[in-house]
Amino acid sequence: MPDQSPISSVNDFVVRFANVNGSGSASANEMFARSILRHGVPVSPRNIFPSNIQGLPTWYEVRVTEAGHLGARGGGVDMMVAMNPQTWDKDVASIEPGGYLFYDSTKPMPTSKFRSDITVIGVPLTAITNSTYTDPRQRQLFKNIIYLGALCALLDMDVKLVEQLIGEQYKGKEKLLSSNVHALHLGRDFALQNLKCPIGLRVKKADKVGDRIFMEGNSAAALGAVYGGATVCAWYPITPSSSVAEAFTSHCKKLRHDPKTGKAKYAIVQGEDELASIGIVIGASWNGARAFTATSGPGISLMTEFIGLSYFAEIPGVIMNIQRAGPSTGMPTRTQQCDIIACAYASHGDTKHVLLFPEDPAEAFEFAGHSFDLAERLQTMIFLMLDLDIGMNHRLCRPLKWDENQQYDRGKVMTAEMLDEPGRDFGRYLDVDGDGIPYRTYPGTHPTKGSFFTRGTSRDRYARYSEEGAVYADNMQRLVRKFETAQDMVPRPLQANAAKPTKYGVIYFGSTSPAMDEAIGLLEARGHLLDRMRVRAFPFHSSVASFIADHDFVYVVEQNRDGQLRQLIVNENGIDPVRLVPILHYDGTPITARFIAKAIGDHQDRLKVTPLRKAVS
Amino acid sequence: MTYIAKPKFHHPGLKKNDLGYTHRDYEGKISTLCAGCGHDSITASIIEACYELSIEPHRVAKISGIGCSSKTPDYFLGNSHGFNSVHGRMPSVLTGANLANRDLIYLGVSGDGDSASIGFGQFAHSIRRAVNMTYIVENNGVYGLTKGQFSATADRGSKSKKGVMNTDNAIDLVAIALQLGASFVARSFSGDKSQLVPLIAAAIRHKGASFIDVISPCIAFNNHAGSTKSFDYVREHNDAVNRLDVITGRDPITVDYAPGTVQVVEQHDGTRLALRKIDADYDANDRLAAMTFLQKHAAKGQVVTGLLYVDPDSDDLHTHLDTVETPLNTLEAKDLCPGTAALEKINASLR
Numbered sequence: 010m011p012d013q014s015p016i017s018s019v020n021d022f023v024v025r026f027a028n029v030n031g032s033g034s035a036s037a038n039e040m041f042a043r044s045i046l047r048h049g050v051p052v053s054p055r056n057i058f059p060s061n062i063q064g065l066p067t068w069y070e071v072r073v074t075e076a077g078h079l080g081a082r083g084g085g086v087d088m089m090v091a092m093n094p095q096t097w098d099k100d101v102a103s104i105e106p107g108g109y110l111f112y113d114s115t116k117p118m119p120t121s122k123f124r125s126d127i128t129v130i131g132v133p134l135t136a137i138t139n140s141t142y143t144d145p146r147q148r149q150l151f152k153n154i155i156y157l158g159a160l161c162a163l164l165d166m167d168v169k170l171v172e173q174l175i176g177e178q179y180k181g182k183e184k185l186l187s188s189n190v191h192a193l194h195l196g197r198d199f200a201l202q203n204l205k206c207p208i209g210l211r212v213k214k215a216d217k218v219g220d221r222i223f224m225e226g227n228s229a230a231a232l233g234a235v236y237g238g239a240t241v242c243a244w245y246p247i248t249p250s251s252s253v254a255e256a257f258t259s260h261c262k263k264l265r266h267d268p269k270t271g272k273a274k275y276a277i278v279q280g281e282d283e284l285a286s287i288g289i290v291i292g293a294s295w296n297g298a299r300a301f302t303a304t305s306g307p308g309i310s311l312m313t314e315f316i317g318l319s320y321f322a323e324i325p326g327v328i329m330n331i332q333r334a335g336p337s338t339g340m341p342t343r344t345q346q347c348d349i350i351a352c353a354y355a356s357h358g359d360t361k362h363v364l365l366f367p368e369d370p371a372e373a374f375e376f377a378g379h380s381f382d383l384a385e386r387l388q389t390m391i392f393l394m395l396d397l398d399i400g401m402n403h404r405l406c407r408p409l410k411w412d413e414n415q416q417y418d419r420g421k422v423m424t425a426e427m428l429d430e431p432g433r434d435f436g437r438y439l440d441v442d443g444d445g446i447p448y449r450t451y452p453g454t455h456p457t458k459g460s461f462f463t464r465g466t467s468r469d470r471y472a473r474y475s476e477e478g479a480v481y482a483d484n485m486q487r488l489v490r491k492f493e494t495a496q497d498m499v500p501r502p503l504q505a506n507a508a509k510p511t512k513y514g515v516i517y518f519g520s521t522s523p524a525m526d527e528a529i530g531l532l533e534a535r536g537h538l539l540d541r542m543r544v545r546a547f548p549f550h551s552s553v554a555s556f557i558a559d560h561d562f563v564y565v566v567e568q569n570r571d572g573q574l575r576q577l578i579v580n581e582n583g584i585d586p587v588r589l590v591p592i593l594h595y596d597g598t599p600i601t602a603r604f605i606a607k608a609i610g611d612h613q614d615r616l617k618v619t620p621l622r623k624a625v626s
Numbered sequence: 627m628t629y630i631a632k633p634k635f636h637h638p639g640l641k642k643n644d645l646g647y648t649h650r651d652y653e654g655k656i657s658t659l660c661a662g663c664g665h666d667s668i669t670a671s672i673i674e675a676c677y678e679l680s681i682e683p684h685r686v687a688k689i690s691g692i693g694c695s696s697k698t699p700d701y702f703l704g705n706s707h708g709f710n711s712v713h714g715r716m717p718s719v720l721t722g723a724n725l726a727n728r729d730l731i732y733l734g735v736s737g738d739g740d741s742a743s744i745g746f747g748q749f750a751h752s753i754r755r756a757v758n759m760t761y762i763v764e765n766n767g768v769y770g771l772t773k774g775q776f777s778a779t780a781d782r783g784s785k786s787k788k789g790v791m792n793t794d795n796a797i798d799l800v801a802i803a804l805q806l807g808a809s810f811v812a813r814s815f816s817g818d819k820s821q822l823v824p825l826i827a828a829a830i831r832h833k834g835a836s837f838i839d840v841i842s843p844c845i846a847f848n849n850h851a852g853s854t855k856s857f858d859y860v861r862e863h864n865d866a867v868n869r870l871d872v873i874t875g876r877d878p879i880t881v882d883y884a885p886g887t888v889q890v891v892e893q894h895d896g897t898r899l900a901l902r903k904i905d906a907d908y909d910a911n912d913r914l915a916a917m918t919f920l921q922k923h924a925a926k927g928q929v930v931t932g933l934l935y936v937d938p939d940s941d942d943l944h945t946h947l948d949t950v951e952t953p954l955n956t957l958e959a960k961d962l963c964p965g966t967a968a969l970e971k972i973n974a975s976l977r
Contacts, residue, residue: 238963240957264964264968265962271948274957274961276725281750281751286720290722291720292722292726293725293954411963452707455712460684462700492704559745606912
């Protein structure tokens with residue numbers, strides 16, 4: 010018996026699986042998360058994996074949360090499924106007092122390897138698999154399903170729901186289906202016959218999932234590109250963005266073939282590098298196709314010259330940047346929000362780019378879909394800024410929605426008929442409508458009108474080469490006007506006020522969202538009220554400056570070292586930096602509600618005791 | 627530097643092609659390159675080839691990188707869209723443009739600095755992908771815009787204008803193109819219009835990656851005694867493997883050739899390429915032989931010109947990707963958006 014009371018909790022706990030990369034555990038672990046969803050209980054899972062192919066440690070953490078907190082909880086775990094001898098000590102140490110350790114008990118372990126304040130649950134997984142299977146690969150794979158079966162019994166899960174999931178996964182593959190179900194029951198039966206089931210952690214059926222879906226952000230963004238009309242995708246493999254292009258390929262194969270001819274209504278090219286990928290995007294967009302690439306921070310660095318060209322030559326395009334921890338190679342498989350400045354001002358000279366910050370897969374889908382409208386309307390590059398925590402993790406989110414009656418906004422494109430209109434003047438860089446956005450033509454439009462030369466060098470309003478200072482300045486000022494126009498076209502910030510008026514606010518974005526939702530509750534419990542604003546795009550809407558003006562202090566919560574969003578807000582709005590308090594998390598793990606609540610709460614406490622500015626004055 | 631537009635006056639007596647266009651309709655702005663630049667001769671040959679093929683000028687997209695050569699698209703096909711991209715990255719931009727609209731004709735104009743140094747990778751990959759294009763390198767072995775540095779195609783042992791000897795080996799873009807699977811590979815000399823015009827015409831008609839390396843002396847920095855890319859050197863060392871004319875099918879050209887010495891290559895669009903062999907053993911359909919031939923003559927210091935290889939059964943990137951015949955840039959929401967019913971199914975599969 011442990012010397013600490015075992016944790017007892019229904020539908021509110023964290024289980025972490027410690028595995029060896031390449032052991033085939035991913036599908037069993039994901040099935041565990043999905044099984045809980047089928048009980049009507051929300052889950053928030055996260056992959057925690059190193060940058061390697063095989064052999065090193067990998068973890069999969071499932072937060073079971075009937076309250077629906079979808080951010081990482083932080084702190085220790087309530088149950089550790091320790092399947093990796095390499096990380097045993099660290100894994101055992103990470104269990105909360107009163108928590109549970111699940112391990113393969115085939116070989117006896119010295120008592121020194123356990124803790125006295127946790128409940129140890131041993132299942133001889135290797136012995137069971139070895140006595141059932143002869144094939145080494147089967148032994149490895151089914152061991153994962155056997156521990157899944159044992160967990161069903163220990164956590165009081167409805168095994169029929171798990172069987173149903175396995176049935177869906179192996180539909181049409183009867184042999185695989187029956188062998189997986191068999192393995193599931195091997196584990197479950199062992200637990201029921203040999204262990205005290207259930208333990209203090211339990212899954213109880215609820216109705217808290219509703220019609221929400223469970224999806225990865227990268228796949229959602231790729232699907233958004235399909236719905237948004239992207240026909241050209243050029244990419245170069247890089248973690249954590251590769252699955253965007255892979256998902257786009259998969260979605261297109263299912264959804265984008267001409268029913269009569271079977272031919273593809275899309276073109277996907279794996280470029281030789283990021284430079285080629287963005288070049289292909291620019292060439293395709295220049296020629297009137299909707300094109301995108303997916304990359305990560307190092308890819309953005311490589312693409313930067315071309316990004317400057319697209320800004321100055323005013324060529325549309327979409328870059329999906331799935332951010333990882335930088336700089337340099339950084340931590341390729343760890344999450345951050347650290348490319349904000351690099352993307353906002355990418356390239357030499359005076360440049361500014363439109364950034365979109367989705368909070369979850371549903372918004373990733375929606376923003377990706379509409380990014381092509383934005384790109385073509387504004388004739389500029391649009392950055393969809395996901396980060397690994399959204400891109401490579403399954404998230405529970407609202408169902409995807411699309412208005413199929415809407416037409417694509419192809420922006421200001423002059424047709425041959427328009428060029429022939431009496432009195433019509435075509436100048437590629439003329440600001441006809443005063444919004445900074447000129448008209449363009451596609452190559453091949455008209456035999457004698459509308460052609461122009463696209464270049465990265467300075468030119469006049471009629472696209473004629475010019476190094477005249479006034480002509481250059483005129484063009485640069487129009488580009489600023491265009492960026493101002495973009496303010497009202499990008500998704501607006503979302504604001505939520507505290508229950509009572511408060512002098513304090515918080516700004517956040519992207520994958521911080523679920524942790525912030527939870528943190529607000531924790532802060533309220535501590536007596537701190539905050540109005541909050543979720544920024545969803547750059548350029549910032551005027552309401553961002555208003556929000557800051559309305560509060561004494563505004564916390565800016567982000568996942569990078571230098572407070573990049575804060576820098577951007579200060580720079581673009583001329584705000585006194587003292588009024589924006591940075592709350593920064595950048596160790597590569599997802600930000601948690603506990604971290605936010607502590608950082609803001611501690612600051613608030615200090616403010617109440619000694620209001621620094623007043624004390625000084 | 628400023629641009630110089632040509633006067634719009636057309637002499638009424640100018641000869642017209644099948645479409646009623648004159649040479650003037652294929653011209654662009656007045657060149658700002660040095661007087662006597664080989665690149666201007668290539669410009670003239672492009673104009674001539676497009677005129678002879680009766681191409682609608684606006685149906686050509688002309689794309690270049692950075693450098694003297696890459697400025698030249700401004701000097702031809704003034705009613706076409708041009709794109710002066712970034713240094714060495716013309717091939718990727720052209721590839722994207724081609725993916726967007728397979729119906730246009732794509733002329734990629736580059737230089738030796740652009741393609742053999744910074745853009746060597748993009749050159750190689752656009753060739754191996756079989757992008758349907760005519761890729762012309764205006765090769766002078768020197769960086770003209772930055773005043774005389776060696777490029778990667780400068781031969782080892784050749785000298786710069788300042789008398790510095792090049793100690794690096796040269797990259798032979800023709801050899802590389804052959805090795806990478808280009809289905810049309812040629813080399814010519816900017817001063818040999820009679821050879822270059824039909825080569826360009828044939829390359830435009832060819833489906834797939836057509837590559838022409840044109841030795842084009844830099845009058846300012848690489849046209850001296852120590853250069854192997856000078857007018858005199860190339861004239862003295864030029865070994866033409868064939869003479870050729872393009873027979874369009876609509877307007878067959880009767881060429882002056884002896885029966886039995888002409889090799890006719892049928893192309894996908896119905897045009898035929900008539901090769902007049904000078905070397906009796908030369909077979910322009912044999913890639914391996916072409917590579918050997920090239921190496922053998924290079925070792926002798928000879929610049930082999932002419933059509934070195936053509937694959938009559940070539941295809942292109944769109945064939946490989948199996949894309950629809952309709953240009954992708956014309957597809958609309960009704961063609962591309964899978965609709966809400968499909969989305970509902972996807973939602974259901976994610977629960």
